[in-house]
Amino acid sequence: MAKKIYIGSLKGGTGATTVCVGLGLALADSGERTLIVDGDSMSAGGMIVAGLGNMQVYTLADYSKAACRAKQAACAHPKAENLHIMPTLGLKEKSVIGKAVSEVEGLYDYILLDRTAAEICDEAIIVTEPYLPSVKSADCSKAVLCDGGIKDISLIVNKLNGGQVANGEVFSAEQIAKILRLKLVAVIPEDPTISIGKWRKQTVNAFKVAAQTLSGKNGDLYNVLRGYTGLSGIIKRKMRAKI
Numbered sequence: 001m002a003k004k005i006y007i008g009s010l011k012g013g014t015g016a017t018t019v020c021v022g023l024g025l026a027l028a029d030s031g032e033r034t035l036i037v038d039g040d041s042m043s044a045g046g047m048i049v050a051g052l053g054n055m056q057v058y059t060l061a062d063y064s065k066a067a068c069r070a071k072q073a074a075c076a077h078p079k080a081e082n083l084h085i086m087p088t089l090g091l092k093e094k095s096v097i098g099k100a101v102s103e104v105e106g107l108y109d110y111i112l113l114d115r116t117a118a119e120i121c122d123e124a125i126i127v128t129e130p131y132l133p134s135v136k137s138a139d140c141s142k143a144v145l146c147d148g149g150i151k152d153i154s155l156i157v158n159k160l161n162g163g164q165v166a167n168g169e170v171f172s173a174e175q176i177a178k179i180l181r182l183k184l185v186a187v188i189p190e191d192p193t194i195s196i197g198k199w200r201k202q203t204v205n206a207f208k209v210a211a212q213t214l215s216g217k218n219g220d221l222y223n224v225l226r227g228y229t230g231l232s233g234i235i236k237r238k239m240r241a242k243i
Helices: 016-029 045-049 060-064 096-107 132-147 162-166 173-180 192-196 201-214 230-242
Strands: 003-008 034-038 083-087 110-114 123-128 153-160 183-189
Touching: 003 016, 016 034, 016 045, 016 083, 016 110, 016 123, 016 153, 016 183, 016 201, 034 045, 034 096, 045 083, 060 096, 096 110, 123 132, 123 173, 132 153, 132 173, 153 162, 153 173, 173 183, 183 201
Parallel strands: 003 110, 003 123, 034 083, 034 110, 123 153, 153 183
Antiparallel strands: none
16 A cells, blocks of 8 residues: 655745655656656646656546546656656546545555645645745644644755855754754755756766655765865855855
């Protein structure tokens, strides 16, 4: 039976979809059969982030009309052998998602639900940026998920810049987790190249570390301070401040 994990945030722009796709790719790369349910029924954002824009043959909207089986709505990733993405593009009745997932969950080890169908999940991961509005929103997300009956809730801090942490400009991931009283399962570094369809090497590595932590293979966190300490780190931080 697949482990079903809700990934999301009440605040837009935290990168929940990117985190969902990044985790899915990393889990698949480690050999875990993984399904991502793209919760963006308007523009299929998850499919686009994963590089599968307009590659779907069927979506859950077709499934809701009995035009296909749930398995047929899962789009195989051409570069990740163990990864499928199920788009909800055009879907109006979200209750269909639970039915579709129940039909295919035996085929997967992990099912990651991007900002949708939290009620069918075993656990949840809140994604936050290291800024105060996002942290406050994460606290609200925690309350909503708890009220919805999910007890196993953890945290991923996304878009964290080691230079800003070293300078004391933002909270560290550990400080945010302490404020929110949530278990910290991953730290993802700031990566402006994602917006143009690229992933830095350190971002890919951070998601690999996150996937290992999520699957219980280790309890490590990616060190965003690497490269920002010592004399070279001070120079790097000063150069970044001038850009």
